[in-house]
Amino acid sequence: MLKPDLIIDPCKLRETVLNLKNKENFTLLLDITAIDYLQYPVKQEQRFALVYILRDESFKKTITIKTFVDASLTIDTISDIFYAANWGERETYDQYGIIFKNHPNLKRILNHHEFVGHPLRKDYSITHHQTCKETELLMDEMTPLLASKGYDAQEQDELMLINIGPSHPASHGTIRNFMALEGETIKACVTEIGYLHRGFEKSCENHTYSQIIPYTDRLNYCSAILNNIGYCKTIEEMLGIEITPRAQFIRVIIGELSRIIDHIVCNAANMVDLGGLTNFWFIFSARDKAYDLLSKLTGARLTNSYTRIGGLEYDLYDGFATDLEDVLVAVERGITDALSLVEHNRIFHDRTQDVGVITKEFAISAGITGVNLRAAGVNYDIRKINPYYFYDSFDFDVVLGSHGDVYDRIMCKFEEMRQSMRIIRQAMKNLPTGAVNVIAPGIVLPSKKDVYGNIEGLMNQFKLTFEGIKVPQGEFYSATEAGNGELGFYVVSDGSGTPYKVKCRPPSYYALGAYAKIVEGDMLADSVITMASMNFIAGEFDR
């Protein structure tokens, strides 16, 4: 079961992908990555394999295609077939050194331009750092881009080139957008990322499965628990275990609460960018209440590490239900207060409507998922389409927009918060009793009574801590609906307690890859609110 769906010859790649796209309607490219088999215990045909993950039009079927590349490490690009492949291939080139023939702009994306080598290759030591003395100019990307738009050398001189980022309040993190302006209109935009690249994937290859959970917290740090859930769910599916109904319900409750917090942060920051600071105070006070609840439950405000492979760290505490209801009431009030300021506000409407429009077709081609896609009117929510954790038993609506503009994205987030509250209340009402962890000695830590009381318990604790959970050999992709879209994990296991490779499919990476195209032709001030509305989280796209 832990195998790719299709293994193909590298020279048939384009043909296969085109067939899948045109004949079988696999229209969404989820992710591209490579595997370096240098230290893999089972001998493979070649050292490097490439993996492409696609999803079909109904969003129900996923297909993973694998192909081994020969020693020349060269393969055809598919960036002309899928817009999303542009950045997907760049990252694979940067991290593994695979060359994509005919790629329009094959250069490093996460590591800096003075970097030598490819860090995710198995012969690259994890601690071998390389300093960077100077930031890149980016003219090597800007000049051809302007030339392709018909600007000759003199016309290019007349444009104003400005940097927004890497340290700019509008980027809410570490994005650098290099823009060519004519007046206040953006004529061309180049996005550079990697300023918060902190080696998530390399760290995963050097830690046991359980030790990775804190690293997943720091992907999308606005909704850490949703990442915990996505990761643990993938590993649990690889192990073939199903967690207890109570644990599933608690994951839903806490996960939806995290989604609310994620949307609060995004909307609050977005409205600050629009000049509405009062909204920030209104909805952030609800967020602080939610953080108090989370710190009482998990011990941390932001980076919770609440889930465990096989269940949860703790069960709910006594009095959780009342605390949670208080939080929900505060969130409801925050939403009502904030909306009362903007809902019928002419300035707000003028600033946000028909600004930063994402069309359905482009969104799919660029691999945009989550609220950004739903605001464009595409009905894709993994919780409805491939329900997990009893999501099919809850009564809630998928919120869709009609124009795909900033206004739709903000309003969809407000409504999604309300839908999440509906789910939480239903789940609390039907919360099953029982244990939160499965009984599986090789997966879940034994109780302290056993650890101190008998030798089997002690051995079990010791082996599990030092060697980690033994996941069966193979490779597997699984996805959940996270705060800003489809969060997937592609895990390769060699049968030991440490993953051979973990690739995170970060939703905001692909959304950001499309950003330059979306803001072209817009005003500079509109690009700022477009950026905020798309919820780019640096920890997630840079990893």
Add this chain to the structure above:
Amino acid sequence: MGLGAEAIFGDSVVTTKLDQAVNWARSYSMWPMVFGTACCGIEFMSVAAAKYDLSRFGAEVVRFSPRQADLMIVAGTISYKQAPVLKKIYDQMCEPKWVISMGACACSGGFYDNYTTVQGIDTIIPVDEYIAGCPPRPEAVLDAIMRIQEKSQDESIIKDRLKNFKGYLDA
């Protein structure tokens, strides 16, 4: 009953040293420049928001222009790619200036002991206060700001606190 000017004008004047008067005013009007890159930046938003309310310490005027700020709060992981940016922004701040390193990543690289993360920003710029935590609680940030307020009482125009510092980007 006082001496000097106070003897003549009574309670209507206070004499003090210029340094002390300036330091007193400065310590209650720190203007932070938040170099927020990651999770700690999100937590800093809570420090500034209504519940923890940074303005109680006179430090709520968050400046994103380094030239207007005197307190840099480095909130988040600094990668080698980011390091020259951090250095440039620090250099743009006018003296006197202070730096708070917020969170495990900024202080030491945290649990990102790998090829891309700077193992502590004090290898690039001088740091006055470190805050532990991943991310630190808002109270810890307020505590560090209060410690900076205390430190700033010793400031004087004739002192140069930073002249001996050399980071790896100082050629």
